[in-house]
Amino acid sequence: METKPAADTKPLLRLATAWFGGCAGCHMSFMDLDEFLIDLTAKVDVVYSPVMDVKEYPENVDLCLIEGAICNEDNLELLHKIRERTKVIVSFGDCAVTANVPAIRNQLGLGNAESVLQRAYIESAQNNPSLPGEPGIVPALLPRVMPVHEVVHVNHFLPGCPPPADRIKALLVQVLEGVEPRLEGNQLKFG
Amino acid sequence: MVIDDLIEIAEKERAARKKHVVRCCMAAGCMSSDSKGVKEALEKAVKDAGLEDQVEVRGVGCMKLCCQGPLVQVDTNEPGATVEITTGNQGPLYQRVTPADAASVIGTLKGGKTTVQCGDPKDPFFTEQFSIVLANSGIVDPERIESYIAAEGYQALHHVLREMTPKDVVDEMIKCGLRGRGGAGYPTGLKWATVAKTPSLQKYVICNADEGDPGAFMDRSVLESDPHSVLEGMAIAAYAVGATQGFVYVRAEYPLAISRLQTAIKQAKQQGLLGSGIFESPFNFNIDLRIGAGAFVCGEETALMASVEGKRGAPRPRPPFPAESGLWACPTLINNVETFANVAPIVRKGADWFAGIGTEKSKGTKVFALAGKITNTGLIEVPMGTSLRKIVEVMGGGAPDGGRIKAVQTGGPSGGCIPADALDTPVDYDSLMKLGSIMGSGGMIVMDETTRMVDVARFFMEFCMDESCGKCIPCRAGTVQMHGMLTKILARQATVRDLQKLEELCEMVRSTSLCGLGQTAPNPVMSTLRFFRQEYTDLLKKDLYGGPNGNGNGEPKPAPTA
Amino acid sequence: MGACRLCLVEVAGIPKLLPACTTKVREGMEVQTNSERLRKYRRMTLELLFAERNHVCAVCVANGHCELQTLAYSQGMDHVRYDYRFPKWEVDDTHPLFGMDHNRCILCSRCVRVCWHIEGAGTKNVSGRGAKARIISDLNQPWGTSDTCTKCGKCVMSCPTGALFNKGSTVGEMERDRGKLEFIVTAREKKQWIAE
Numbered sequence: 001m002e003t004k005p006a007a008d009t010k011p012l013l014r015l016a017t018a019w020f021g022g023c024a025g026c027h028m029s030f031m032d033l034d035e036f037l038i039d040l041t042a043k044v045d046v047v048y049s050p051v052m053d054v055k056e057y058p059e060n061v062d063l064c065l066i067e068g069a070i071c072n073e074d075n076l077e078l079l080h081k082i083r084e085r086t087k088v089i090v091s092f093g094d095c096a097v098t099a100n101v102p103a104i105r106n107q108l109g110l111g112n113a114e115s116v117l118q119r120a121y122i123e124s125a126q127n128n129p130s131l132p133g134e135p136g137i138v139p140a141l142l143p144r145v146m147p148v149h150e151v152v153h154v155n156h157f158l159p160g161c162p163p164p165a166d167r168i169k170a171l172l173v174q175v176l177e178g179v180e181p182r183l184e185g186n187q188l189k190f191g
Numbered sequence: 192m193v194i195d196d197l198i199e200i201a202e203k204e205r206a207a208r209k210k211h212v213v214r215c216c217m218a219a220g221c222m223s224s225d226s227k228g229v230k231e232a233l234e235k236a237v238k239d240a241g242l243e244d245q246v247e248v249r250g251v252g253c254m255k256l257c258c259q260g261p262l263v264q265v266d267t268n269e270p271g272a273t274v275e276i277t278t279g280n281q282g283p284l285y286q287r288v289t290p291a292d293a294a295s296v297i298g299t300l301k302g303g304k305t306t307v308q309c310g311d312p313k314d315p316f317f318t319e320q321f322s323i324v325l326a327n328s329g330i331v332d333p334e335r336i337e338s339y340i341a342a343e344g345y346q347a348l349h350h351v352l353r354e355m356t357p358k359d360v361v362d363e364m365i366k367c368g369l370r371g372r373g374g375a376g377y378p379t380g381l382k383w384a385t386v387a388k389t390p391s392l393q394k395y396v397i398c399n400a401d402e403g404d405p406g407a408f409m410d411r412s413v414l415e416s417d418p419h420s421v422l423e424g425m426a427i428a429a430y431a432v433g434a435t436q437g438f439v440y441v442r443a444e445y446p447l448a449i450s451r452l453q454t455a456i457k458q459a460k461q462q463g464l465l466g467s468g469i470f471e472s473p474f475n476f477n478i479d480l481r482i483g484a485g486a487f488v489c490g491e492e493t494a495l496m497a498s499v500e501g502k503r504g505a506p507r508p509r510p511p512f513p514a515e516s517g518l519w520a521c522p523t524l525i526n527n528v529e530t531f532a533n534v535a536p537i538v539r540k541g542a543d544w545f546a547g548i549g550t551e552k553s554k555g556t557k558v559f560a561l562a563g564k565i566t567n568t569g570l571i572e573v574p575m576g577t578s579l580r581k582i583v584e585v586m587g588g589g590a591p592d593g594g595r596i597k598a599v600q601t602g603g604p605s606g607g608c609i610p611a612d613a614l615d616t617p618v619d620y621d622s623l624m625k626l627g628s629i630m631g632s633g634g635m636i637v638m639d640e641t642t643r644m645v646d647v648a649r650f651f652m653e654f655c656m657d658e659s660c661g662k663c664i665p666c667r668a669g670t671v672q673m674h675g676m677l678t679k680i681l682a683r684q685a686t687v688r689d690l691q692k693l694e695e696l697c698e699m700v701r702s703t704s705l706c707g708l709g710q711t712a713p714n715p716v717m718s719t720l721r722f723f724r725q726e727y728t729d730l731l732k733k734d735l736y737g738g739p740n741g742n743g744n745g746e747p748k749p750a751p752t753a
Numbered sequence: 754m755g756a757c758r759l760c761l762v763e764v765a766g767i768p769k770l771l772p773a774c775t776t777k778v779r780e781g782m783e784v785q786t787n788s789e790r791l792r793k794y795r796r797m798t799l800e801l802l803f804a805e806r807n808h809v810c811a812v813c814v815a816n817g818h819c820e821l822q823t824l825a826y827s828q829g830m831d832h833v834r835y836d837y838r839f840p841k842w843e844v845d846d847t848h849p850l851f852g853m854d855h856n857r858c859i860l861c862s863r864c865v866r867v868c869w870h871i872e873g874a875g876t877k878n879v880s881g882r883g884a885k886a887r888i889i890s891d892l893n894q895p896w897g898t899s900d901t902c903t904k905c906g907k908c909v910m911s912c913p914t915g916a917l918f919n920k921g922s923t924v925g926e927m928e929r930d931r932g933k934l935e936f937i938v939t940a941r942e943k944k945q946w947i948a949e
Contacts, residue, residue, distance in 0.1 A: 100811055191925075507755065
């Protein structure tokens with residue numbers, strides 16, 4: 001994915017994907033694009049992604065697909081950075097669009113972050129029950145899990161859990177063609 | 192019962208009148224400040240002074256200046272006077288009377304002096320009032336039908352039953368121009384005419400006494416002070432539309448009103464003024480009470496009827512309107528307490544007399560409950576078209592402690608806030624509507640400079656949110672969202688986009704809700720936004736992420752063309 | 754009913770929007786069913802519903818067979834602009850055959866009506882008001898302890914979302930045979946019970 005554009009062709013679209021609170025299923029579905037992935041390499045330059053070893057979110061990104069809900073302080077910090085450095089943000093999958101399963105803890109009300117940690121790391125632990133806490137390394141959970149658009153401006157929404165590959169393709173094709181992406185009918189189905 | 196019996200009761204009652212009448216307010220406001228104790232102390236003082244043959248201590252209904260209660264007023268009858276004092280406010284008015292003051296008040300009748308706080312019956316609060324509905328309030332004893340009969344009570348019913356056809360009565364109501372006093376202002380005569388002409392073996396008359404607006408206590412006072420005027424109005428209406436059964440739907444939070452109504456119905460039945468063959472005519476009419484459990488939405492007529500039927504108090508779509516298909520699918524006339532209380536005076540004095548009062552499109556008078564940041568809290572009745580300024584500044588005495596009035600809220604949670612610079616607006620249905628408020632049932636809450644309008648909007652939204660019945664989605668879920676957005680604005684967490692979202696939602700809830708509760712729930716927000724927008728925008732935080740669609744605020748995409 | 758407000762239409766000459774489901778058609782009536790304004794309101798109504806309780810399509814028994822879900826995408830709802838409320842609602846799994854998840858209930862009251870008017874059992878009802886309104890069994894008791902429930906399952910058949918479900922069904926398995934209820938109601942009239 002390091003293809004350099006030829007001087008006479010139009011520059012490659014700088015694509016990023018990000019992974020917040022989610023199961024990575026949306027990224028898996030992205031991989032299901034199969035041979036379209038090969039077409040894609042000719043048109044995009046993937047500059048940041050959980051499947052790549054890039055530490056810092058780069059500047060001047062054209063398009064970023066965001067998977068996952070905003071669950072912890074790291075998510076929040078990176079999301080703001082993404083918004084500042086990206087032209088078009090797509091909420092990619094139900095967790096990004098609705099906060100989905102990660103947000104079920106919100107129903108527990110205030111203090112839900114503590115209670116889910118307690119449940120996972122103390123009550124269910126077989127060995128050495130202890131709460132994860134390493135300041136500066138393990139990010140603190142936010143009091144409330146949020147969909148991406150509750151935090152920053154989102155340009156487009158790609159629902160689905162996960163969005164099927166053809167739905168992802170439909171959106172990408174429109175973006176690459178430079179038209180305002182528009183999904184219709186059951187392409188907008190949640191779940 | 193024939194007319195002679197009625198006249199005999201009235202004459203007997205007048206003949207028994209003593210030289211002095213000490214009227215002691217026994218409405219809920221004063222009773223909460225122990226006016227019952229005051230009345231008992233007054234009776235004891237009369238006995239102690241040996242004035243039993245000269246002084247009558249009479250428990251009466253609301254004497255209007257509620258903030259100064261308990262109120263006691265002493266009238267002295269001219270020797271040989273034969274008519275009931277109907278104008279009231281004649282003799283000295285005592286305020287904030289305690290049982291300990293009783294002896295001193297009665298002492299004045301023997302030429303003594305008193306240090307009890309004296310009110311001024313010549314205050315504009317009293318002199319500017321024009322009483323039709325409240326004419327008997329504070330004058331007659333609401334627990335004695337004889338007292339009402341002595342004030343020309345039930346003569347209108349007799350006149351209607353013996354001298355008029357039902358159609359004459361309906362025509363009279365159309366001619367007088369009375370409009371519904373529950374808030375919407377639908378012409379009463381037209382409503383009666385619709386019920387009258389809908390054929391049915393069974394019809395009903397319902398009095399809506401489910402007064403629920405925060406700060407409103409007009410209907411309660413009428414029921415506590417003059418229950419028979421409402422019963423008489425209902426009976427006349429029943430005759431006009433052809434109904435034989437009536438219901439008064441009154442909320443359980445008004446125990447005194449309920450008990451006075453029960454007493455009044457019992458007495459009217461005993462006298463043959465309700466029941467079968469009233470005034471020896473073929474007309475039968477009974478009234479039963481239905482006690483509401485305190486749901487605001489049951490003031491909406493279709494929800495009210497569901498509640499009377501014993502069902503869950505939830506509204507249903509109209510049409511069909513109750514006039515065509517109401518209680519148990521029968522044609523049903525529903526009017527508000529104040530509307531019914533206007534009926535007997537209109538019949539007695541004529542439609543032309545009534546039509547001569549008020550403005551071109553709003554006839555008669557309106558009772559308002561003045562509350563909030565105002566010197567004279569209480570009940571007033573003024574002709575339609577009286578300016579807000581006169582009501583609030585002249586009669587109400589303005590804001591207390593020299594404060595400046597900022598706005599007047601009318602119509603409760605369905606109404607809006609009228610800013611101080613629009614105080615010269617005449618109070619009538621159409622002028623208030625133009626200002627984005629409504630007449631409503633008569634609650635009038637005055638606010639001074641210390642009131643934050645976003646708080647006001649949020650208060651009313653919280654009220655609507657709690658009182659939504661939950662049947663239709665825009666009202667049930669929309670009020671929750673609007674309340675959340677107002678909370679966010681007050682917490683300075685909202686952006687200009689949230690404000691846009693709020694306005695859009697207000698518009699949607701107003702247009703799509705099932706009943707009046709939801710349709711009017713956005714009014715307090717919309718009217719405060721209209722006149723006090725700056726207060727909202729001052730609370731907004733900077734929007735970090737601009738963009739055509741905004742922060743999570745994408746424009747709705749058009750639906751796929753099928 | 755006229756409660757969900759999704760079928761509101763514009764009728765020429767009437768300033769208010771009218772629900773199509775309870776408004777009688779008249780000769781010469783001019784009706785707009787799909788104006789821009791109506792589409793906007795419909796989408797907003799759906800967004801309000803999704804934000805109101807906890808509708809997590811991804812883990813719902815009715816995923817793929819849900820009227821709410823279908824309406825949402827057919828009206829182009831790609832996200833919800835209102836803050837999700839995340840209320841805490843119980844799941845009633847006391848009934849031997851069926852479950853009730855209040856998180857997915859939209860209070861359409863179909864279950865109540867089918868229970869009263871078709872089955873005639875009167876088990877289901879609505880209690881509380883506003884956002885706190887909820888479907889109850891008998892005198893607000895666990896469904897499994899109801900004396901009146903006949904276990905006929907008509908309420909489950911009528912539910913538009915995943916709120917009422919057959920026990921044991923998992924994500925996406927709650928398919929409902931809508932024809933069955935109609936058959937129960939109309940078979941006698943149409944003489945469908947008589948063998949050919």
